[in-house]
Amino acid sequence: MAKRRIYTLTGLPPEVVAVAFAKCSRSPEDFDKIVAELNADKSRKFHEKWVVGYGHSSVAEHAVLSLAIENVSILATKVIEDNRLASFTEKSTRYQVFDRDRYYKPKKIRDSRFAGLYEKTADFIFETYQKLVPKMIEFLKKKYPDSKDIEIKNKALDNLRYLLPVAVQTNLGMTINARNLEYGIVKLLSHPLDEMKEIGAEIKEAALEVTPTLIKYTKPNEYLIETLKSINGIDVGEIKNEDAAVLVEFDKDAEDKLVVSILYRFSKAPYKQIKDNVKAMSKEEKEKVIEEALKRLGKFDRPLRELENVYYTFDILMDYGAFRDVQRHRMCTQTNQVFTADHGFDTPPEVKEAGMEKDFVLCMNTAKEVYDAISKELPDEAAYIIPLAYKKRLLMTMNLRELFHFIKLRSGKQGHESYRKIAWDMYDEIAKVHPFIAKYMEVDKS
Numbered sequence: 001m002a003k004r005r006i007y008t009l010t011g012l013p014p015e016v017v018a019v020a021f022a023k024c025s026r027s028p029e030d031f032d033k034i035v036a037e038l039n040a041d042k043s044r045k046f047h048e049k050w051v052v053g054y055g056h057s058s059v060a061e062h063a064v065l066s067l068a069i070e071n072v073s074i075l076a077t078k079v080i081e082d083n084r085l086a087s088f089t090e091k092s093t094r095y096q097v098f099d100r101d102r103y104y105k106p107k108k109i110r111d112s113r114f115a116g117l118y119e120k121t122a123d124f125i126f127e128t129y130q131k132l133v134p135k136m137i138e139f140l141k142k143k144y145p146d147s148k149d150i151e152i153k154n155k156a157l158d159n160l161r162y163l164l165p166v167a168v169q170t171n172l173g174m175t176i177n178a179r180n181l182e183y184g185i186v187k188l189l190s191h192p193l194d195e196m197k198e199i200g201a202e203i204k205e206a207a208l209e210v211t212p213t214l215i216k217y218t219k220p221n222e223y224l225i226e227t228l229k230s231i232n233g234i235d236v237g238e239i240k241n242e243d244a245a246v247l248v249e250f251d252k253d254a255e256d257k258l259v260v261s262i263l264y265r266f267s268k269a270p271y272k273q274i275k276d277n278v279k280a281m282s283k284e285e286k287e288k289v290i291e292e293a294l295k296r297l298g299k300f301d302r303p304l305r306e307l308e309n310v311y312y313t314f315d316i317l318m319d320y321g322a323f324r325d326v327q328r329h330r331m332c333t334q335t336n337q338v339f340t341a342d343h344g345f346d347t348p349p350e351v352k353e354a355g356m357e358k359d360f361v362l363c364m365n366t367a368k369e370v371y372d373a374i375s376k377e378l379p380d381e382a383a384y385i386i387p388l389a390y391k392k393r394l395l396m397t398m399n400l401r402e403l404f405h406f407i408k409l410r411s412g413k414q415g416h417e418s419y420r421k422i423a424w425d426m427y428d429e430i431a432k433v434h435p436f437i438a439k440y441m442e443v444d445k446s
Helices: 014-023 031-036 041-051 057-063 074-080 113-145 149-163 178-190 194-208 221-229 254-265 271-279 283-294 305-309 320-326 349-353 359-376 381-385 402-410 417-433
Strands: 066-073 086-090 169-176 243-248 313-318 333-338 389-398
Touching: 014 041, 014 057, 014 066, 014 178, 031 086, 057 066, 057 178, 074 086, 074 169, 074 178, 074 194, 074 320, 086 178, 086 243, 113 149, 113 349, 113 359, 113 381, 149 349, 149 359, 169 389, 169 417, 178 194, 178 254, 243 254, 243 417, 254 271, 254 283, 254 305, 305 389, 305 402, 313 320, 313 402, 313 417, 320 389, 320 417, 359 381, 389 402, 402 417
Parallel strands: none
Antiparallel strands: 066 169, 086 169, 243 313, 313 389, 333 389
């Protein structure tokens, strides 16, 4: 019996690592011996033949890149982060003060008659933001006399970040494998906004220095460009706004489906046979199976994977600030509507309490007027002037296991009120249709 070996392959170019792991399927040699025989040129030739030539794209998943992306708009970060199999960390609007001189100015607006109006409005919003930050800090010091200075500052910024337009420039780090990066670049290059196309080209240029073969053939995708252009603008009638999270689709037989999935794992019988047996079970017998699967969940435990077989779809209307947090749950299926100023905005309660509502609302109304003016001629670019307080709509289809995680995490009192409300609404919606399942979900409504 051979001795077990577990070790890391460090200090190697991503493309070499990808080849080393790919050769494992056909070579009897150990990984370190395979690597010793490789160099950048041999790795490129391998990828040209097998990944590019024969379409063995899974090999590219072993080439992992970490990219630093700086001075892109908040609007752009949400496009970049719309990639499920990647990891992101973004500069926080809750912990840092943002600079009035750092916001994106789209070329199409700069070259239009709206250039002066756009900059004047953005400058006014930033000036209001920077004027109110010290005032909010003083207000919160009186309200929370026992809190530390850093806690007060963070809470002040958390309240006032809703003033920031999505044009504000920020930084993010991205770790992603070459296969998913390739599609991410294609989506950026195919986006209607110039900033996204430019970011896609610059990400490609930076990545080519590390993976010269795996992403070099990325280009705009006509299917994405023409299909989105064709469907965009189809009239669906008058907009009717529904607040927060509404359950619009779900597995009607979720409890039966969950019981079948759990029993299937511990059985040798086919799915259909187990399903027929479960139909014949009493309500109490079914609930007993669910109880056994969920009653021992501890604080840091994840529920059994079998919960992933049950699905719920929510139509969510939330402020953009909350969306920035909610979008991070990328394992679910997300369908994003474009960001507009048509759904109104939320005013943080402490902004009202501190006597800042007049300044806040003036910024919102001014941004809306400018958005309406620009959007008649430049509908895509107009979104940059909209502040984070404005609402946007998102469709999320989540399996039950992800919902256990989402509701537990986002309902916690350390979170922001706007996305806590979404988590509460999700929980309440599930409790209406499947109360026995909901009783095992951890939700914090304090």
